[in-house]
Structure formats: C-alpha cells, structure tokens
Amino acid sequence: MxxxxxxxxxxxxxxxxxxxxxxxxxxxxxxxxxxxxxxxxxxxxxxxxxxxxxxxxxxxxxxxxxxxxxxxxxxxxxxxxxxxxxxxxxxxxxxxxxxxxxxxxxSRIAIIQEHRMILEAVKRGVSEERLARALNVNIDLIRKKRNLLVGICPEAADLLRDKHVALNAFTELRRLKPMRQMAAAEMMIAMNRFSLSYVKSIVAATPPDEFVEGKRPVNRGLTPEQINLMTQESVRLDRDFRQIEQSYGADHLDLVLATAYICGMLDNARVVRHLAQHHSDLLTEFQKIAELQMAA
Missing domain, CATH: 3.90.1530.10 (Conserved hypothetical protein from pyrococcus furiosus pfu- 392566-001, ParB domain)
Known part of the structure; x- marks a missing residue:
C-alpha cells in the first residue's frame, strides 16, 4: 500500500x-x-x-x-x-x-469540514467559480464558507469541528472574545443546540467586557433587568455544563453498551417472540432504540 x-x-x-x-x-x-x-x-x-x-x-x-x-x-x-x-x-x-x-x-460533513475542504481546494488551484458549480451553490456561499473561521479562536473551532452549526452563527461568535467563544461552544455542545437563534441568546447574555471592541450588538428592546437575568442564566448553564462534562464519559459508555445489548437481543428470534407475546410494549421501545442506533 x-x-x-x-x-x-x-x-x-x-x-x-x-x-x-x-x-x-x-x-x-x-x-x-x-x-x-x-x-x-x-x-x-x-x-x-x-x-x-x-x-x-x-x-x-x-x-x-x-x-x-x-x-x-x-x-x-x-x-x-x-x-x-x-x-x-x-x-x-x-x-x-x-x-x-x-x-x-x-454522520455527515459538518460546516467546518466543508470550510477546510474549500480551503484545500483553493490551495490546489481550484477557482471559487468551479467550486460553486461543482457544489451547485451560489459563489457568495462558497466565499462565506471559505472565510468561516476568520475571527474564531482555534479552541472554539476545534470544539465545533464536527457539529452542524448554522452558518450565520459564526457571525455572532465573532463578536465575542476567545474565552467567551469557547464557553459559548461548550454550552452549545452541552445543550446540543447549534441554531442561530440559540447562539444569539448566548451573545445577548454575554457581559459587556467579553465582547470584541466595537462588536457588541445593539440592544433592541431588552431592559437591563432582562440582560442581567440572561447573564445569570448563562452562568448557570455554564455550571451545569461542567457537572455534565464530569459524568459524560461513563454515561456515554453505559448507553453504548446497553444499546449494543438490546440490538443483539433483538437478533434472537426466540427472545423477540417472547417479548411480542408477553411484553409487547417493551418490544416496541427496544425496536425504537435499535432503529435510532441504525440511523446513527
């Protein structure tokens, strides 16, 4: 080879x-x-x-x-x-x-992976027009993805490298200083939410001193009390994330092993017949778990 x-x-x-x-x-x-x-x-x-x-x-x-x-x-x-x-x-x-x-x-190509593919293609001499034609998208979209990580700290980019983050969410993250970008990425992962609206809520709850100079968003109707409440909620979420992070590895392993056991059990025709006859409700739930595993 x-x-x-x-x-x-x-x-x-x-x-x-x-x-x-x-x-x-x-x-x-x-x-x-x-x-x-x-x-x-x-x-x-x-x-x-x-x-x-x-x-x-x-x-x-x-x-x-x-x-x-x-x-x-x-x-x-x-x-x-x-x-x-x-x-x-x-x-x-x-x-x-x-x-x-x-x-x-x-499970599929994430947006940061697409960004790196585009950079590599451009480095090899492939024009943006040719890339846009190949991917059947507007050339402006190619340029936005090419510049995806401009203003994003490497640590936050690494955290989100395999996540399906909304394209415009990176525009919001650029408003934040590196440490806040990392905290935002961790909250997104902890909540498994990568939408633009969720990132905007994190930005709205960010203390003033954690914005890049000149990039703090205009306050559109939020009172100081509402901003303070959102900031407190952001701190709480960050604390909850730390607690989840400590037990994630063991919980993930237990879940994977349990799912593998259920899938193996459903391969046994005698077990499936017994469940169908005596525990049909459990069989239905087990089959749903197996289907989710197959789709993953």
Whole structure:
C-alpha cells in the first residue's frame, strides 16, 4: 500500500494517510436509498467529479482482519467512488483510542469540514467559480464558507469541528472574545443546540467586557433587568455544563453498551417472540432504540 505523508494532522489520527483498496474497507452502516436520491448526495458526487476527493475518508484498522479497515467517516464519499468504478482511495487513519467514539460523532460533513475542504481546494488551484458549480451553490456561499473561521479562536473551532452549526452563527461568535467563544461552544455542545437563534441568546447574555471592541450588538428592546437575568442564566448553564462534562464519559459508555445489548437481543428470534407475546410494549421501545442506533 502506498503511504502519502501529511504535514499536520489532529492528534486523533496517525501521522500518515494510506491508499487503500475500496474492497478492503468495511462501511459501518448501509446507505439508505433515500440518501442516494438526496441533493446532498448529488452535490458531493458532482464535487468529486469536478475537483476530486479533498477530505479523505477516515478509517481504523479492523482488529479481526489483517490489512482490512473499518470506515468511520466518509460513507457517502466511499459509496460514490465505488459507484464510479474507483478501486482505491487515500484515507486518514484514526487511532484505536479514538475509533470507539468517532463514528458516533460524525454522520455527515459538518460546516467546518466543508470550510477546510474549500480551503484545500483553493490551495490546489481550484477557482471559487468551479467550486460553486461543482457544489451547485451560489459563489457568495462558497466565499462565506471559505472565510468561516476568520475571527474564531482555534479552541472554539476545534470544539465545533464536527457539529452542524448554522452558518450565520459564526457571525455572532465573532463578536465575542476567545474565552467567551469557547464557553459559548461548550454550552452549545452541552445543550446540543447549534441554531442561530440559540447562539444569539448566548451573545445577548454575554457581559459587556467579553465582547470584541466595537462588536457588541445593539440592544433592541431588552431592559437591563432582562440582560442581567440572561447573564445569570448563562452562568448557570455554564455550571451545569461542567457537572455534565464530569459524568459524560461513563454515561456515554453505559448507553453504548446497553444499546449494543438490546440490538443483539433483538437478533434472537426466540427472545423477540417472547417479548411480542408477553411484553409487547417493551418490544416496541427496544425496536425504537435499535432503529435510532441504525440511523446513527
């Protein structure tokens, strides 16, 4: 296999990429037919034809089969390449420690990933017009995504790197000083809310001394009492986030193990028949959990 050196990679990944035969990569989930018919799928297929693969798929060595890999991120890209008759693809290799949680965090290309893909394409000499044509979007949108992280501190960008944050939410985050940006990103993650309206509420609750000079938003109808109340709520949320953060790892592991047990149990026909006959309400709930796991 051919090794292609990368200049710099996150710590979660090894220091090189590998060119891997697609036949040696095992996807961790099947793409539903509705995904292949979606506009997003067509956009990615068009961009691959136009400018090639910019963001490599992420794989981890298969512990059960030598020289084979499990696909963590890039299911759509790999499916498109296979449909085009491509036999090999350059992949980013995740470390074993990161493999457990990586595929549960990534389901589709997040906006910061798109930003980095656009920067890499421009660096390779692809024009913004060609990118816009490949992705079937307005060129102004390409420019906004290209400049996505201007004014965003690296720590906040890293926290949000795999989150589906509203594009205009970054405009609001630029108003804040770096420490407040990081706190805002942590609150967004803790609440699992990445909408523009939620980010605006965080900005509205920000103390005056935590704004970048000249970027504090105009107060549109909020009284000092309301701003003070929102600031107190922001502090409370930050405290709650710290408490959640302390127990997240153990809770996440328990949830993953319980879900895997339920999915395995539903593979047993005798167990399913027993549940259907004596505990149909539990069977219904177990099936919902299994469906959510399959969709993840």
């Amino acid at each position: 051919k090794h292609d050196r990368q200049k710099s990679l996150p710590q979660a990944f090894e220091s090189s990429t590998l060119r891997i035969p697609i036949a040696d990569i095992l996807p961790l989930r099947d793409l539903r037919p509705v995904i292949r018919k979606s506009q997003k799928y067509r956009q990615i297929a068009s961009s691959i034809v136009e400018v090639g693969i910019i963001e490599p798929p992420v794989v981890v060595p298969d512990p059960l089969a030598k020289d084979r890999f499990r696909l963590l991120d890039g299911h759509i890209r790999l499916d498109i390449l296979a449909s085009q008759g491509v036999s090999e693809v350059v992949c980013l290799i995740a470390t074993e420690d990161e493999a457990f949680t990586y595929n549960r965090r990534i």
